[in-house]
Amino acid sequence: MSVEGDVVERALDTLDDVIYIYDETARLVYWNQRLNELYGLSDAELDGMAATEFFGPADRPAVEAALDEIRETGETTVEAVSQTTEGPVRFELTGRQLTDEDGEVIGFAGIGRDVTERYEQAGQLSQHNERLAEFADLLAHDIRNPLSVASGHLALARDGDVGSLDAIEAAHERIDRIITDIRLATREGTLATDIEPTDIAWVAREAWEYVDTDDAVFEGPEEFRLDADADRLLRLFENLFRNAIEHGQTDDETPVTVRLEATADGFAVEDDGPGIDAAVRDQVFDPGVSDAAGGTGFGLYIVRTIATAHGWDVSVTEAASGGARFEFAV
Helix, strand or coil, X not given: CCCCHHHHHHHHHCCCCEEEEEECCCEEEEXXXXXXXXXXXXXXXXXXXXXXXXXXXXXXXXXXXXXXXXXXXXXXXXXXXXXXXXXXXXXXXXXXXXXXXXXXXXXEEXXXXXXXXXXXXXXXXXXXXXHHHHHHHHHHHHCHXXXXXXXXXXXXXXXXXXXXXXXXXXXXXXXXXXXXXXXXXXXXXXXXXXXEEEEHHHHHHHHHXXXXXXXXXXXXXXXXXXXXXXXXXXXXXXXXXXXXXXXXXXXXXXXXXXXXXXXXXEEEEEECCCCCCHHHHHHCCCCCCCCCCCCCCCHHHHHHHHHHHXXXXXXXXXXXXXXXEEEEXX
C-alpha cells in the first residue's frame, strides 16, 4: 500500500518522539510538530537551527561529540538534557547518516525520545540498592556483639559450665531482635521507636555485657530514667561502648574506662582514651568512617540513627580526661 506524503507527515506529527533531519552542516531541515510544541518555536524559527542550540552548556559537549561520531562512524546515540516548555527533559538522541544516490553524505536523521522517567527510575533503583547494601552492612556490624558473646559462652559450656547456656540463648534472642529491627528499617526507611519510661543506666549495664570489653571498666549511676525505646537504646550503647574500647585502648597495661552520666538536657557517654581529633569530629557519624583496625565505620552512624529516631541530638566533644565524649540532648 502506498501512502501519500502528507499522510506520512500527519502521522509523524502524532508521535510523542521528536523526528528530525539535519543537513551536512548539522542544520535543521525537517522536523515533526512535536519539536514545535516542546520549544514553543515556529517553523521559521526552527528552520536552520544547529543541533547544539537545543542544549545548555553542560550537555552541549556530549551533543558535539555525538555529531563527530556520526561523521566518523555513520551513527550515534547520546543522552542529553534540554530545557523545554514542559520543563527539563532528558532525551535519548539517535542519528544516522543520510546519503544520496552517489553515496555522498547529505546529512543525518534521527529520533529524540524522552527518557526522563526511565532515567529517574534507574536512579531510584540505584539508591534502593545502595540502601539495601547499607542495611546489610549494618546487620553484619550489629550482630558481631551477640555472636562474640555466644561464642565465648559456648566455649565455657563445652567445659561443663551449664549456666552459660542461658547467656547463649539470650545472645541468640538479641540477634533475632536486631534482624527484626533491620528488616523494619529496610521496609520503612527509618527505625521505629516504642517510647516509654526507661532506666537507661540499667540498659547501659545490660549493653556492657553484650560487648567484648576485655579489662575495660564501666562506671555509671545506679538508676537514671528517661523516656526511650529500651531495645533501640541497647544497640546505641553497644555501639558506643565498642567504639570506646576499639579506639580508647591505647596499650595493654591501662584498661579504658567508659562512663555514663546524666546532664542538664540528657546524658553523656565518655571514655578516658586518646579522644577524637577535632578536625574529624564532624565526620565520625558518617557511614563507613573508621580508623580502627578491622572497623566497619557503621558504629557511630548507628548511634546517630537511633538518636535521631528518638528525636535526640547527638554531638561529640572532648572529655575532661581528654577522651571522647558523646552528648545526647533529649
